[in-house]
Amino acid sequence: xxxxxxxxxxxxxxxxxxxxxxxxxxxxxxxxxxxxxxxxxxxxxxxxxxxxxxxxxxxxxxxxxxxxxxxxxxxxxxxxxxxxxxxxxxxxxxxxxxxxxxxxxxxxxxxxxxxxxxxxxxxxxxxxxxxxxxxxxxxxxxxxxxxxxxxxxxxxxxxxxxxxxxxxxxxxxxxxxxxxxxxxxxxxxxxxxxxxxxxxxxxxxxxxxxxxxxxxxxxxxxxxxxxxxxxxxxxxxxxxxxxxxxxxxxxxxxxxxxxxxxxxxxxxxxxxxxxxxxxxxxxxxxx
Amino acid sequence: xxxxxxxxxxxxxxxxxxxxxxxxxxxxxxxxxxxxxxxxxxxxxxxxxxxxxxxxxxxxxxxxxxxxxxxxxxxxxxxxxxxxxxxxxxxxxxxxxxxxxxxxxxxxxxxxxxxxxxxxxxxxxxxxxxxxxxxxxxxxxxxxxxxxxxxxxxxxxxxxxxxxxxxxxxxxxxxxxxxxxxxxxxxxxxxxxxxxxxxxxxxxxxxxxxxxxxxxxxxxxxxxxxxxxxxxxxxxxxxxxxxxxxxxxxxxxxxxxxxxxxxxxxxxxxxxxxxxxxxxxxxxxxxxxxxxxxxxxxxxxxxxxxxxxxxxxxxxxxxxxxxxxxxxxxxxxxxxxxxxxxxxxxxxxxxxxxxxxxxxxxxxxxxxxxxxxxxxxxxxxxxxxxxxxxxxxxxxxxxxxxxxxxxxxxxxxxxxxxxxxx
Numbered sequence: 001x002x003x004x005x006x007x008x009x010x011x012x013x014x015x016x017x018x019x020x021x022x023x024x025x026x027x028x029x030x031x032x033x034x035x036x037x038x039x040x041x042x043x044x045x046x047x048x049x050x051x052x053x054x055x056x057x058x059x060x061x062x063x064x065x066x067x068x069x070x071x072x073x074x075x076x077x078x079x080x081x082x083x084x085x086x087x088x089x090x091x092x093x094x095x096x097x098x099x100x101x102x103x104x105x106x107x108x109x110x111x112x113x114x115x116x117x118x119x120x121x122x123x124x125x126x127x128x129x130x131x132x133x134x135x136x137x138x139x140x141x142x143x144x145x146x147x148x149x150x151x152x153x154x155x156x157x158x159x160x161x162x163x164x165x166x167x168x169x170x171x172x173x174x175x176x177x178x179x180x181x182x183x184x185x186x187x188x189x190x191x192x193x194x195x196x197x198x199x200x201x202x203x204x205x206x207x208x209x210x211x212x213x214x215x216x217x218x219x220x221x222x223x224x225x226x227x228x229x230x231x232x233x234x235x236x237x238x239x240x241x242x243x244x245x246x247x248x249x250x251x252x253x254x255x256x257x258x259x260x261x262x263x264x265x266x267x268x269x270x271x272x273x274x275x276x277x278x279x280x281x282x283x284x285x286x287x
Numbered sequence: 288x289x290x291x292x293x294x295x296x297x298x299x300x301x302x303x304x305x306x307x308x309x310x311x312x313x314x315x316x317x318x319x320x321x322x323x324x325x326x327x328x329x330x331x332x333x334x335x336x337x338x339x340x341x342x343x344x345x346x347x348x349x350x351x352x353x354x355x356x357x358x359x360x361x362x363x364x365x366x367x368x369x370x371x372x373x374x375x376x377x378x379x380x381x382x383x384x385x386x387x388x389x390x391x392x393x394x395x396x397x398x399x400x401x402x403x404x405x406x407x408x409x410x411x412x413x414x415x416x417x418x419x420x421x422x423x424x425x426x427x428x429x430x431x432x433x434x435x436x437x438x439x440x441x442x443x444x445x446x447x448x449x450x451x452x453x454x455x456x457x458x459x460x461x462x463x464x465x466x467x468x469x470x471x472x473x474x475x476x477x478x479x480x481x482x483x484x485x486x487x488x489x490x491x492x493x494x495x496x497x498x499x500x501x502x503x504x505x506x507x508x509x510x511x512x513x514x515x516x517x518x519x520x521x522x523x524x525x526x527x528x529x530x531x532x533x534x535x536x537x538x539x540x541x542x543x544x545x546x547x548x549x550x551x552x553x554x555x556x557x558x559x560x561x562x563x564x565x566x567x568x569x570x571x572x573x574x575x576x577x578x579x580x581x582x583x584x585x586x587x588x589x590x591x592x593x594x595x596x597x598x599x600x601x602x603x604x605x606x607x608x609x610x611x612x613x614x615x616x617x618x619x620x621x622x623x624x625x626x627x628x629x630x631x632x633x634x635x636x637x638x639x640x641x642x643x644x645x646x647x648x649x650x651x652x653x654x655x656x657x658x659x660x661x662x663x664x665x666x667x668x669x670x671x672x673x674x675x676x677x678x679x680x681x682x683x684x685x686x687x688x689x690x691x692x693x694x695x696x697x698x699x700x701x702x703x704x705x706x707x708x709x
Contacts, residue, residue: 127527128524129532147522150527237472237672238472238675256668257668258359258381
């Protein structure tokens with residue numbers, strides 16, 4: 001009887017396992033294989049070169065710089081997204097009437113394709129025609145129009161602003177769900193015990209919200225590590241390569257340099273980075 | 288080569304059957320999304336002459352980068368379903384070198400090649416073999432505000448020095464931007480650079496094929512570009528401009544001079560599309576250092592036949608048709624595309640419709656293709672980076688060029704070439 005049940009379980013799971021295998025593990029293993037070869041467009045067969053491509057990564061300054069940049073981008077943008085998302089979530093949670101409308105409005109940036117919002121932000125940060133300079137100029141914060149995307153520091157500011165604008169709503173929605181799962185009895189009990197607003201937040205909301213915050217943090221970190229479209233559209237990696245993130249570099253190696261072996265090693269390194277972050281978070285979450 | 292960097296629809300939109308006649312031979316033409324609305328008509332004209340052939344139009348994404356990635360995927364898999372590819376002129380060598388294209392030398396009457404603009408044919412040749420035919424073309428031009436120039440009695444700038452001075456002076460006088468061009472770190476920057484470099488008498492490679500960015504001409508060219516910023520002829524924002532940023536400033540009446548592709552001409556004449564400068568724009572060849580001739584960088588698209596096509600002869604016939612005089616004239620008159628055949632520029636009907644073709648032709652006759660090499664995209668990536676470092680001022684011009692030269696030397700060394708199979 002038990003054997004038959006297991007058999008049925010396996011049978012029912014089989015289609016999804018096959019699909020997962022095809023769309024997740026096959027490309028992954030294939031790119032791992034390619035990263036161990038010197039495959040190019042022309043070569044009919046590939047020669048295995050072992051870990052040569054990975055060794056090359058370590059001495060590739062462009063890779064190291066891109067990795068450092070990517071991590072910096074993740075740290076800055078995810079922190080800002082979490083803060084902004086948390087704020088928005090609390091606001092939506094406290095809002096009684098009109099919450100539905102507000103929630104829908106807040107979600108708009110998330111719903112717009114990144115390429116479109118990236119282009120919009122690119123124009124907003126334009127030095128002569130952009131809204132950002134016009135607004136900052138009219139309130140007296142800027143005397144001369146600033147070419148935001150022409151300098152590394154300001155280009156990063158522009159990219160992070162665009163990224164936070166786009167993703168804070170997503171964080172807010174996840175946190176809002178977490179907030180709404182906190183039973184109101186707990187607040188009532190805490191109020192009866194004499195806890196004020198801050199203590200209710202600190203000792204009731206936050207502890208119960210940790211898993212949700214963690215989830216949002218995990219999603220956002222993974223997503224930010226893979227950032228590609230926003231940077232491609234806004235700066236293309238410029239000025240002077242100062243916003244070239246890992247996935248952008250990998251794309252250039254794959255499709256401009258047509259170096260499939262090395263490009264695959266780059267993407268696999270990025271995969272390991274994402275995987276490492278996920279595992280670190282997962283361990284933390286289990287604790 | 289002008290690519291609207293708009294949304295690149297990632298999926299391929301097949302379809303659109305024409306002259307459907309079951310039982311006939313079918314060939315498939317992969318081509319970017321049609322902004323002219325003429326592709327189908329060109330194909331229909333072909334089908335009327337070749338009743339036995341059905342042509343399927345396979346519409347690809349509009350962005351040329353997305354097209355490139357899609358074609359590489361198809362061709363690397365030896366896909367037989369596409370017979371003809373429309374390719375950006377900078378991919379010709381890359382695709383030919385990968386063994387993806389059929390040589391056209393045996394099929395195409397070499398005599399008729401003389402009827403094309405020389406630069407466009409040069410862009411189709413790689414290793415002494417013809418791999419494609421030039422379909423339509425593009426080249427960099429100088430756009431000037433004729434009203435501002437005549438009001439101040441200034442001539443159209445013929446030298447870079449004159450352009451710099453006039454842009455700074457007239458820009459300041461009218462509270463406008465002086466000279467806008469394409470300075471973002473991307474392919475367009477390389478085109479802008481090559482035009483200056485060629486006008487100085489330099490080139491990316493010397494006659495032996497060795498990179499030559501350590502030449503005095505290269506240093507002079509970068510210095511000319513950098514001086515545009517230092518002398519207030521161009522605002523620092525130009526370092527973030529692609530074609531559209533420059534174009535919008537210029538047609539919005541906020542810039543005196545602009546380097547751009549010819550597409551900007553039609554937009555500058557169209558008040559309905561927001562142009563504030565209709566009838567006040569003039570075209571000319573780009574400047575050059577005193578005593579030298581101007582140079583223009585070619586863009587444009589070629590048509591090539593896939594090595595994996597099962598219908599080689601039919602595919603070649605369609606390529607020949609699309610690049611014929613009649614088809615190019617139709618495409619120019621009704622689609623606004625710039626012909627690759629000299630005779631179309633001289634055609635009376637075309638001249639009446641487009642009087643500015645005279646200036647275009649003068650610049651196009653001496654326009655040059657970017658290096659026709661399979662590793663060009665990789666070299667271009669490095670050049671974009673190196674130039675932007677020099678222009679954005681992270682390092683000195685001399686240091687940026689020295690490092691760039693070193694990288695190019697390494698990338699083109701025999702060992703690197705062996706590794707890449709070129």
